[in-house]
Amino acid sequence: MLRKIIRIIDKPLVLKTMKEQKISQYSAVETPALFSGTVDRYKGVTVISSEVDHSGVDIEAKLKASLEEWDATGIRAVWFKVKLEQSHMIPHLVNCGFHYHHALSDTAVLLKWLPSEEECPIPPFCHTMIGVGGIVVDEEDNILTVQEKFQQKKYWKLPGGYVEPGEDLGDAAIREVFEETGIKTEFRSVLGMRHVHGFNFDSSDMYFIVQLAPLNKETVRCEKEILDVKWMPIAEYMEHPQVHALNRSVAAKYLECKEKGVFFGCTERLNPINFKKNLLYFIEFEESMNSSKSSQVENGNESVK
Incomplete structure (x- = not known):
């Protein structure tokens, strides 16, 4: 028995404090007593609830220990992505100073900003909805228009959506x-x-009117959403009592741009840094359209839509 005790004492005793466990940028944060997460370039750490062990532990105690360690190692923002299956974690996160940043259908994302001497610069979640309406006019100046099933007043409007x-x-x-x-x-x-x-969901709303050229004439109504669809002479549309003032002005502006040969064209370019497609919208003039197309084709990485 004495020999066993001596052998144990002879072994070097290695203890590491939490501060000695360094966090590398873009690496996983792994410590048995802490939550694990991934560090980003802004010195923020993201923890995904479904990827960490939180069973049979004091969640708040583990959270507090993790927050102390992250603060000591220079982490600025802590993000917790909580899946529906682990939603029991949310009250514990709130108790530790987290607040909601945004939510998706199966995930709530909570945030805690750590530097007490700095104001949190993290922007709010997406706050603007984007919708489109298609102005489709055929060669005889008939405009494609619809009546929606769920409108209180049966206005003739442009087909479109989010x-x-x-x-x-x-x-x-x-x-x-x-x-x-x-x-x-x-x-x-x-x-x-x-x-x-x-607007909807108390968000801002941007509605783009997109000019489209028809490729066929026979309409097929969407029975779920659309009460009626028809081609209407654009002159009649601009005077119709069941056409909203906004859509009348859209039709008038279409005719004006058509007469003057002015349009808001779309140029596709490849971003040389991240190699993602960029769409750039510029005012164009009809007389320069042919030369513009030729130059874009010659460049190889651009095209005018």
């Missing part, structure tokens, strides 16, 4: 027009936009 995540404006307008009317189209230009605050 842009989906990762979707370009032109593609969104083409999709919405086809879904609601059965008309296939191709992108021509952006005619204009409306910006309003305090």
Whole structure:
């Protein structure tokens, strides 16, 4: 027995304090007594509830120890992405000073800013919704128009809807027009936009009017959303009592731009840094369109839509 005790004492005793466990940028933070997370370039750490062990432990005690360690090692912001299955963690996070930043269908994201001497510079979550309306006019100056099922007043309006995540404006307008009317189209230009605050979900709202050229004439109404769809002479549309003033002005502006040969074109470019597609919108003039197309084709990495 005495020999066993001597052997244990002879072994070197190595104890590491939490401050000695360094956190490297872009690396995982791993400590048995702490929550693990990933550090970003802004010195923020992100913890995903489904990827950490929180069973059979005092969550708040572990949180407080983690916060002390992160603060001591220069972490500035702590993000907790809490999945629905671990939503029991949320009250503990709130007790430790976290607040909601945003939420998705299956995840609540909570944030705690650590530097007490600095104001938190983190911007709020996305606050603007993006919608599109397609102005589709055929060669006889008939405009494609719809009546929605769920309107209180049966106005004739432009087909359209919200842009989906990762979707370009032109593609969104083409999709919405086809879904609601059965008309296939191709992108021509952006005619204009409306910006309003305090809209759906108390968010700001940007509504882009996208000019599209029709590729077929026979309409197929979306029975779920659309009460009626038809081609209407644009002159009649501009005087129709069941057309909102905004859409009358849109039609008038379309005719004006058509007469003057002015449009808001879209140029696609490849970002040389992250190699992602960039869409740039500029005022263009009809007489320069052909030369512009030629120069874009020669460049190889650009095209005018």
